[in-house]
Amino acid sequence: MKSKVQAISEKICPLEFAVNTISGKWKIPIIWRINEGEKRPSEMLRGIVKVDRRVLNQQLKELEEDGILSKKSFNELPPRVEYTLTPLGEKLVEVLWKLNAWGELLLQEKSGFK
Template identity: 50%
Template sequence: MYERKIIPNLNCGLDLVGEVLYGKWKIRLLWFINEGHIRPSELQRKIPDASRRVLNIQLKELEEHELISKKIYPVVPPKVEYSLTEFGKSLIPVIDTLGRWGDENGEQLRTVIAKRFTP
């Protein structure tokens, strides 16, 4: 597994947020868990482009950052469910605002992003 060699800068609020939310799928995972998609298989269906391994790594990081909690039921086969912590729930309004901003500026964002992929 990847081991970080450089200690992150934790002096600025934006750096702190970036450290906790950096990862392609983390914001979507938080959003979907908030919507009630709590089983790993449900999350995989909601984000089919992500590999199960990457989702598991990012779920583990969200758990380590105390944004989600994981409950393992003692049954065979094992059953796992995720839920937002109170700390994680406090991020939902921020994620909602970012999503609305993206929707409102979608045309311009698609244009500037597409430029990167046009020769």
């Protein structure tokens, strides 16, 4: 019995780790926008309503530390910074598309109920 419980825990672990990693505020919209080709924080600030610069920078920093984004700084004046998805980030986007499709089903069922 114990080994079965352990086996389940092992299966939950990467999943919960994944969910915790992407559930930070604005992380999914940020990843989505970078996937759409918005590379610069200033573009994201215009696109994501209600996010402020400090919060955006913190989320970008965490996504970079988690290996989902890579940051490139250009030696220009004014300084320019661009973010792109790493291969790990691109794999995440594939999963997010599947979760998005499931969200559409969920919305359909919800609107059917009400």
